[in-house]
Amino acid sequence: MSISNEALQKLVQEIESQAINSQRDLLKVKQSIASKTREIRLLELTSKEVSTLPSGTNVYEGVGKMFVFSPTAEVDKRLTTETTDLKSDIKNLEKKIQYLETTVKNSREHMDQIFNSGGRA
Template sequence: MSISNEALQKLVQEIETQAIQSQQQISMVRSQIGIKTREIRKLELTSKEVSELPSDTNVYEGVGKMFVFSPTAEIDKRLTGEASELKSDIKNLEKRLQYLETTHKNSQSHIDQIFKSGGRS
């Protein structure tokens, strides 16, 4: 049984579109992972600096256009919480990245398979 040229062309276009979309999403997810990794590093460095301060040091956080006094323990706790949230986000993004890479790989293999078979089923 042979597939018509029109149907074959339409099928290849759909698979190519899916492959292109997957590739775009892969680069976007990788970018998001990089941004979140840099943010984690920034939070860890800030936490390290705050933890090295004496406990009686006045520390102020920027809130909009003003600064609010916050105890060092509270700031360190907030920074640690934000870092753990970002790590969780990165895990989820890595799972999505793996899924997208698999989708892209499958799309490419389907295209190769179609061309190798020459449109025959």
């Protein structure tokens, strides 16, 4: 049984569109992981600097256009929490990368299969 040229062309276009969308999403996810990794690095460096301060040191955090006093323990706790959240986000994004890479691979395999079969299904 063979598929008409129009149906075959439409099928190839749909598969190609899905592959292109997956590749675009894959790039966005990779950029997001890179951004979150930079944020983690900054948080870890800040935490390291805060931990070296003497216990009685006044620490101020920027809130909008003003600075608010925060005890060093609270600052360190916030930095640790933000780092943990970002690491969790990265794990979820890595799962999404695996899904998108599989989608792209499957799309390519389907297109190759269609072209190698010569339009026969």
